[in-house]
Amino acid sequence: MKAEKSQNAFLEEDKFSHSLKFEYIEFYVGNVYQAAHFYRTALGFMPVAYSGLETGAEDQSSIMIEQGDVRFLLTSAYSPQSHVNEHVRLHGDGIKDIAFSVDDVPGSFQELVRRGARVVMEPTIYSDQNGRFTKATIAAFGDTVHSLIQRNGGDRNFPPHFRKVPKSISAPTIGLRGIDHIAISAERGQLDQWVDFYNRVFGFHESHQMEVVTELSAMNSKVVQNRTGRVTFPIMEPAFGKRKSQIEEYLSFYHGAGTQHIALLSEDIVTTVRMLGENGVEFLETPGSYYDYLPDRVGDIDEDLRDLRELKILADRDEHGYLLQIFTKPLQSRPTVFFEIIQRKGARGFGGGNIVALFEAVEREQRLRKTL
Numbered sequence: 001m002k003a004e005k006s007q008n009a010f011l012e013e014d015k016f017s018h019s020l021k022f023e024y025i026e027f028y029v030g031n032v033y034q035a036a037h038f039y040r041t042a043l044g045f046m047p048v049a050y051s052g053l054e055t056g057a058e059d060q061s062s063i064m065i066e067q068g069d070v071r072f073l074l075t076s077a078y079s080p081q082s083h084v085n086e087h088v089r090l091h092g093d094g095i096k097d098i099a100f101s102v103d104d105v106p107g108s109f110q111e112l113v114r115r116g117a118r119v120v121m122e123p124t125i126y127s128d129q130n131g132r133f134t135k136a137t138i139a140a141f142g143d144t145v146h147s148l149i150q151r152n153g154g155d156r157n158f159p160p161h162f163r164k165v166p167k168s169i170s171a172p173t174i175g176l177r178g179i180d181h182i183a184i185s186a187e188r189g190q191l192d193q194w195v196d197f198y199n200r201v202f203g204f205h206e207s208h209q210m211e212v213v214t215e216l217s218a219m220n221s222k223v224v225q226n227r228t229g230r231v232t233f234p235i236m237e238p239a240f241g242k243r244k245s246q247i248e249e250y251l252s253f254y255h256g257a258g259t260q261h262i263a264l265l266s267e268d269i270v271t272t273v274r275m276l277g278e279n280g281v282e283f284l285e286t287p288g289s290y291y292d293y294l295p296d297r298v299g300d301i302d303e304d305l306r307d308l309r310e311l312k313i314l315a316d317r318d319e320h321g322y323l324l325q326i327f328t329k330p331l332q333s334r335p336t337v338f339f340e341i342i343q344r345k346g347a348r349g350f351g352g353g354n355i356v357a358l359f360e361a362v363e364r365e366q367r368l369r370k371t372l
Contacts, residue, residue, distance in 0.1 A: 016102065016202075016203060017202060017204060017226045017227050018226065018227040018228060019102070019103060020100050020102065020228075022071075022098070022099070022100060022101075022179050022230075023099040023147075024071040024072065024073045024099050024149075025070075025071070025072050025073070025095055025097070025098055025262065026072075026074075026096050026097035026099065027073070027075065027094065027095055027096065028076075028084050028087045028088050028091075029075065029088065030076065030088050030093060032061050032063050032074045033063075035076075038331075039072065039074070040171045041171070041172075041279060042280055042281050043067070043174060043276065043279070043339075044067055044171045044173060044175075044176065045065035045067045045070075046065060046066060046167070047063050047064070047065050048064050048164065048165055049064040049162045049163065049164055049165060050062070050162065050163055051161045051163075052161075055161045055162060055163050058078075059077060059079060060076060060078060061078070062075040063165075064162070067171075067174065067177075068176055068265075070177075070178060070179055070264060075096075076088075084096075087143060090143075090255050090256075091254050091255060091258065092333065093332045093334075094336060095144060095258065096143070097137070097147050098140070098145075098146055098259070099148070099149055100146060100148055100149065101150070102150055105123050105134040105135065105148045105149070105150040106123045106134070108148055109136040109148055112138055112148075112201055112202070113138070115201045116197075117138040117139070118138060118139040119137075119138060119139075120138055120145050121135070121136055121147075123136040123148075124136065131151060133149070133151055133152075134150040135148065136148045140197075141184055141257040141258070142257035143256065143258070144257075144258060144259060172275060172279065174266075174275050174279075175271060175275075176264045176265065176266055176341075177265050177266065178264070179262060179263070179264060179265070180232070180264065180265045180340075180344070181225075181232035181263045181350070182233055182259055182261075183236065183259070183262075183263070183340075184233055184235045184257065184258070184260065185236055185247050185251055185254070185257060185258060185259075186235055186236065186237045187251060187256070187257050188237055188238050188239075189237065191220055191221075191235055191237040192222075194235050195222050195235060199224060202226065203227075204225055204233075205224065206223065206224055207225050207229075208221075208223035208349065208352075209223070210222075210352055218238070218239035219236050219237065219238055219246075220236070220237050223235070223350065229348075234350060236260070238251070243366075243372045244366070244371060246366070249366060249369075249371050250335070252371075253334045254334070258337075260336070261327070261338045261339055262340070263325075263339070263342050264340065264341055264342070265342060265343070265344070266341055266343050268343070269313060269324045269325075269326070269342070270304075270308075270311065270313070273311045273313060273326055273341060274311060276328075276341070277311070281328055281331075282329045283311075283312055283326050283327065283328055283329065284327045285312060286314060291305060294315060297317075297353065298315045298316065298317045298322055298353075299317060301315060301322055301324075302345070303324065308324070311326070312326060313326045314326060314351060314354040316349065316351040316354050317347060318347045318348060318349045320346045320347055320348045321344070321347045322345050322347050323343065323345060323347035323349070324342070324343045324345070325343075325351050326341050327339070327341075328341075329365065335366075
């Protein structure tokens with residue numbers, strides 16, 4: 001009877017979609033300690049929890065890092081035969097799990113499977129001194145999965161085998177406060193398949209559509225999001241062009257579909273980008289001519305145009321307001337996963353007016369990598 005009530009609650013106005021929000025993003029990495037150090041010193045994330053041999057975890061070690069409402073889970077394996085190491089061998093450091101917090105894991109999981117989701121892990125309950133923790137996992141694009149997380153009890157750490165990291169170390173205050181969106185690179189011909197998956201299985205809706213063509217490359221893109229917009233996935237596939245697009249480059253080096261970038265929200269992008277640059281984070285270059293025409297295209301903005309020109313920050317406007325954005329270069333040896341820093345001043349779009357400028361900036365980097 002409880003399962004039936006969970007299904008009915010799920011279906012009523014699709015409350016699951018309405019309440020959905022990001023719990024954490026899990027990266028599989030080659031060395032969890034080095035990755036955590038980089039994210040702390042370069043991006044200002046603080047370690048908050050640890051799992052490893054010392055806590056009873058025998059197959060892998062993990063460090064939870066956070067900043068604002070953003071939580072990244074960094075995981076490395078001890079055994080060369082581990083599925084974690086196989087993922088790193090094939091994809092390099094990359095995103096394995098985009099996890100959501102939900103109110104009812106068993107009911108949500110049952111309904112997602114009924115709607116066509118493929119099971120990776122049935123609902124499993126863990127308990128320790130921190131409380132009760134329920135987790136289930138379904139498959140998504142490529143080797144990426146979505147876990148559903150339900151907590152009952154106090155601590156936000158991850159039982160079993162996690163413990164708090166004492167706050168004895170500091171990190172620079174960068175000003176990142178949340179996840180704006182997560183962009184997906186899909187293989188050619190799979191865009192509509194994954195749009196249908198999120199709309200049908202998760203109750204999302206399509207909010208934007210875009211085709212981008214430069215002199216050399218092209219892509220098709222659609223955006224799906226839940227009812228509140230707190231979970232948003234731009235999905236991109238390569239289109240035919242003269243040369244290899246950034247989407248094709250990603251697919252080639254990542255060896256399949258995966259998360260291309262995470263857009264992180266800042267309330268003061270000028271300060272955030274300046275500090276990230278001082279910490280050694282590199283961004284895509286934007287030609288100075290872009291800023292010569294920016295006032296005519298975007299209109300009045302609060303920020304000083306000289307700061308945007310200096311820091312290579314892009315701007316765009318829609319009927320709701322404007323946004324500021326900038327994209328890092330890939331943050332690992334393969335030209336795959338990168339980050340976007342974004343500040344919204346009312347705008348609800350994704351910088352459509354900057355897409356061609358972004359593509360051309362990436363193409364300049366591809367020329368240097370000889371992958372265009």
